[in-house]
Amino acid sequence: MSILTKSLKAVAGAALAVSLMAAPHVNAAENFKEPEAPKEGFSFEGPFGTFDQAQLQRGYKVYREVCSACHSMKLLSFRNLAQKDGPFYDPKYKNPNDNPIVKQIASEYDIPEIDPDTGDEATRKGTPSDRFVSPFKNDEAAKASNGGAIPPDLSVMAKAREGGARYIYSILTGFRAPPAGLTIADTQHYNPYVHGSLATQWKGDPHKVPLGGVLAMPPPLADGRVTFDDGRASTLSNEAADVAAFLEWASDPHAIERKQTGFAVIIYLLLMAGVTYIAYRKVWKGKH
Amino acid sequence: MSEHKSTYEPKTGIEKWLDARLPIIRLGYDSFIDYPTPKNLNYWWTFGGILSLCLGIQIITGVILAMHYVASADLAFNSVERIMRDVNYGWLIRYTHANGASMFFFAVYIHMFRGLYYGSYKAPREVLWLLGCVIYFLMIATAFMGYVLPWGQMSYYGAVVITNLIGAIPVVGPSILTWLQGGFSVDQPTLNRFFSLHYLLPFVIAGVTVLHVWALHVTGQNNPTGVEIKSKEDTVPFTPYATIKDGLAMILFLVMFAVFVFFAPDALGHADNYVPANPLQTPNHIVPEWYMLPFYAILRAVPNKLAGVLLMFGAIAVIFALPWLDTSKVRSMRYRPVMRWFFVLFVITCVALGWCGAQLPTDMVFSMGEDAQGNPIGLSVVLLSQLLAAYYFAFFLIIMPWIGLKEDPLPLPASISEAVLAKH
Numbered sequence: 001m002s003i004l005t006k007s008l009k010a011v012a013g014a015a016l017a018v019s020l021m022a023a024p025h026v027n028a029a030e031n032f033k034e035p036e037a038p039k040e041g042f043s044f045e046g047p048f049g050t051f052d053q054a055q056l057q058r059g060y061k062v063y064r065e066v067c068s069a070c071h072s073m074k075l076l077s078f079r080n081l082a083q084k085d086g087p088f089y090d091p092k093y094k095n096p097n098d099n100p101i102v103k104q105i106a107s108e109y110d111i112p113e114i115d116p117d118t119g120d121e122a123t124r125k126g127t128p129s130d131r132f133v134s135p136f137k138n139d140e141a142a143k144a145s146n147g148g149a150i151p152p153d154l155s156v157m158a159k160a161r162e163g164g165a166r167y168i169y170s171i172l173t174g175f176r177a178p179p180a181g182l183t184i185a186d187t188q189h190y191n192p193y194v195h196g197s198l199a200t201q202w203k204g205d206p207h208k209v210p211l212g213g214v215l216a217m218p219p220p221l222a223d224g225r226v227t228f229d230d231g232r233a234s235t236l237s238n239e240a241a242d243v244a245a246f247l248e249w250a251s252d253p254h255a256i257e258r259k260q261t262g263f264a265v266i267i268y269l270l271l272m273a274g275v276t277y278i279a280y281r282k283v284w285k286g287k288h
Numbered sequence: 289m290s291e292h293k294s295t296y297e298p299k300t301g302i303e304k305w306l307d308a309r310l311p312i313i314r315l316g317y318d319s320f321i322d323y324p325t326p327k328n329l330n331y332w333w334t335f336g337g338i339l340s341l342c343l344g345i346q347i348i349t350g351v352i353l354a355m356h357y358v359a360s361a362d363l364a365f366n367s368v369e370r371i372m373r374d375v376n377y378g379w380l381i382r383y384t385h386a387n388g389a390s391m392f393f394f395a396v397y398i399h400m401f402r403g404l405y406y407g408s409y410k411a412p413r414e415v416l417w418l419l420g421c422v423i424y425f426l427m428i429a430t431a432f433m434g435y436v437l438p439w440g441q442m443s444y445y446g447a448v449v450i451t452n453l454i455g456a457i458p459v460v461g462p463s464i465l466t467w468l469q470g471g472f473s474v475d476q477p478t479l480n481r482f483f484s485l486h487y488l489l490p491f492v493i494a495g496v497t498v499l500h501v502w503a504l505h506v507t508g509q510n511n512p513t514g515v516e517i518k519s520k521e522d523t524v525p526f527t528p529y530a531t532i533k534d535g536l537a538m539i540l541f542l543v544m545f546a547v548f549v550f551f552a553p554d555a556l557g558h559a560d561n562y563v564p565a566n567p568l569q570t571p572n573h574i575v576p577e578w579y580m581l582p583f584y585a586i587l588r589a590v591p592n593k594l595a596g597v598l599l600m601f602g603a604i605a606v607i608f609a610l611p612w613l614d615t616s617k618v619r620s621m622r623y624r625p626v627m628r629w630f631f632v633l634f635v636i637t638c639v640a641l642g643w644c645g646a647q648l649p650t651d652m653v654f655s656m657g658e659d660a661q662g663n664p665i666g667l668s669v670v671l672l673s674q675l676l677a678a679y680y681f682a683f684f685l686i687i688m689p690w691i692g693l694k695e696d697p698l699p700l701p702a703s704i705s706e707a708v709l710a711k712h
Binding site: 030047074075080152155156159160161162195206251253254258259261262263265266269270272273276277279280283284287 | 327366369370372373379380383524528529532533535536539540542543546547549550551553554559560562563572662
C-alpha cells in the first residue's frame with residue numbers, strides 16, 4: 001500500500017503543478033494591452049484612496065464639454081454632483097439640492113415638460129433633482145448621428161469595463177495609427193487597449209497579430225481640447241485622467257463611504273473576535 | 289443523539305404553562321443548549337453554523353432589496369442602480385447580498401468537502417446527507433435566478449444559456465423550454481417568474497434546513513475520528529462549548545465577508561453585468577459565477593449538447609448517491625491512507641474544473657508547437673476538462689466502491705476520548 005500511497009502523492013503533486021503552471025496563461029482569442037493608470041496615479045485607488053474633488057470638477061467639465069455631445073449619463077441627477085464625495089459637495093449645504101453651483105448648472109439646461117394648462121409640450125429650466133440631459137432623443141437618433149452605433153451610456157462605465165478608470169484613461173489616450181498590414185475601415189479607429197481580435201483584418205504573420213481592436217468612436221480628446229479653470233495644463237493625459245476619475249466617481253458614488261465603513265466594521269469584528277477567542281480559551285480549558 | 293433524554297426543567301410559571309402546551313423552549317434547549325456534541329470537533333465543523341448565518345443574511349438583505357427592486361425588463365437594471373445610489377445604505381445591502389451568495393457557496397463547498405473527508409454521509413447519516421444535497425441543489429437554482437434579476441448582459445445571457453439546456457432534451461425539450469421561459473425567448477415573463485421563485489426558494493431552503501438539523505439531531509454529529517459517541521466522556525454540551533467555537537468561526541468568516549463587501553465588492557462579479565441586457569448583442573464570453581464554473585466545464589467538456597447536459601446534472605446527481613457508493617467500513621479518511629490521496633486529487637480536480645470553466649474551450653493550457661495546418665498541439669482546455677471530468681465521475685463511481693473494498697484502514701481509536709488523549 002505504501003507504494004500506492006507514494007505514487008498517488010506524486011500524481012497529486014503533478015496535478016497541482018500543472019494547475020499552477022496554467023495560472024499565468026494568456027487568453028488566445030482576445031489580445032489587448034493591459035490598461036494603465038496615468039503617471040501620477042489615481043487618488044481613489046486602494047483601500048485608503050479618496051476622490052480628489054478638484055479632479056472630479058475638471059472631469060465633469062471634460063464630460064460636459066466633450067463626452068456629453070454623444071454620451072448620456074441617464075442614471076445621474078444634477079443633485080448627485082453636490083452629494084458627499086461628489087465634485088461640487090459643499091459641507092455648508094447638507095441637502096445637495098440647495099447647493100448653488102449645482103442649481104446654476106442645472107438651470108443652464110432646458111428640461112422638456114407638459115404644460116399643465118394646455119397639455120402642450122413645453123420646456124422649463126432644470127433643477128438639481130433633474131436627471132442629466134441626454135444628447136439624443138432616443139436610440140434611433142443616437143444611431144443615425146453615429147454611423148449606426150449607439151454611444152453607450154456612461155453612468156456605470158467604470159464598473160462595466162474590466163480595468164475601470166484605468167481602462168477609460170487608456171482608451172482615451174491609446175488611439176494611434178494602425179500598424180502597417182492592418183486593414184481598418186474608415187469608420188473604425190484602432191486602439192490597442194480595446195478587447196478585440198484583429199486576426200481577420202491582419203495580413204502579416206499570424207503569430208504577430210497586433211494587440212487590441214477597433215472602436216467606432218474617433219479620438220475624442222486631444223491636447224488643448226478642454227481649458228481647465230484651475231490652471232492645470234490641458235494635455236491629453238490630464239483630460240483623460242480627470243474624466244476617468246469623474247466616471248469612476250459616477251459609477252460608484254458611495255465608494256469612499258463604503259471603504260470608511262469597512263474599516264470600522266472590520267476593526268469591530270476583529271475586536272469581537274479577540275474577546276470571543278479569550279472566552280473560547282476559558283470555556284474549553286481542560287476539555288481538549 | 290436519539291437516546292439523549294431531555295433535561296429541560298421549566299422554572300418559571302410561564303415556562304411550565306407553555307411547556308405543557310407547546311414545548312418549544314424545551315426543543316430549543318435540547319437542540320442548542322444541552323445537546324451533546326463530540327468534544328473533538330475541529331474548525332471544519334463550524335461551517336454548518338456559518339451556513340445558517342449566510343442563509344439568514346441572504347434572506348434579510350433579500351427581503352429589503354425586494355422592497356426596492358422592480359422585476360421589469362425595462363426597469364430592473366435601473367432599479368438595482370437606484371438601490372446602489374439613492375436608497376439609504378442600499379449599496380451596503382446589495383453588495384452584501386451579491387457577495388453573500390459567493391460566501392454562501394464558499395462555506396457550503398467547505399461543508400461538503402468536510403462531510404466527504406470524514407465520511408459524514410455514511411450510515412446512519414444518509415438522510416442527513418441527502419437533505420444537504422437537496423439544499424445545495426436549491427442553492428444553485430436560487431443563486432442562478434438571483435443572478436438574472438439585475439438584468440445585465442451576463443444575467444440575460446446566463447439565463448439564455450441555462451434555460452436552453454432544457455431544450456436539448458429530445459422530443460419534449462423545446463416545449464418545456466417555452467413553458468419555462470414563458471415565451472419563445474428569455475424576456476419579461478422569464479424575469480418575473482425568476483423573481484417570484486428567487487423569493488420563494490430561500491424559504492424552501494430554510495424549511496429543508498430545519499429537516500437537515502432535525503436529522504442531525506437524531507443521529508448525532510459525526511466527528512473527525514468517525515467513531516460514534518460511546519459515553520458521556522466523549523461529549524460536551526452544545527452551549528457553551530460549540531456556541532463559543534461556532535461564534536468565533538462566524539466572526540472570522542464575517543471578517544473575510546467584510547473585506548469583499550467593503551473593499552472588493554465587484555471582484556467576484558463580472559464587468560459585463562453592469563451593461564444593461566441587450567438581446568441583440570451577445571457578449572464575447574458568457575461565464576457563470578465562480579461557484580458554478582466546475583459544472584460549466586463539465587457541460588462544455590463534451591461536444592454533444594444533450595450529453596453535456598446529462599453529464600452536468602449527473603455530476604450533481606452522483607453526490608446524492610454517495611452514501612451507497614462508498615463501500616468502506618471506516619468513516620473518517622483520517623484512517624484511510626489510500627482514499628485520502630484520492631480525496632486530495634478530487635479537491636484539486638474540482639478547483640481545476642472551475643478554472644477550465646472560466647476559459648474558452650479552445651484555449652490552450654500549454655502548447656507544444658503546431659501541426660501542419662497551424663493549429664496548436666498540446667493540452668487544450670477542452671481536453672483538460674475531459675480528463676478532469678473523467679476523474680470526477682471515476683472518483684464516485686469507481687474509486688469509492690473499489691478502494692473501500694481493497695484498502696487496509698489504520699487502527700481506529702476505541703473512543704473519541706481516547707483519540708483526544710492520544711493527541712496530548
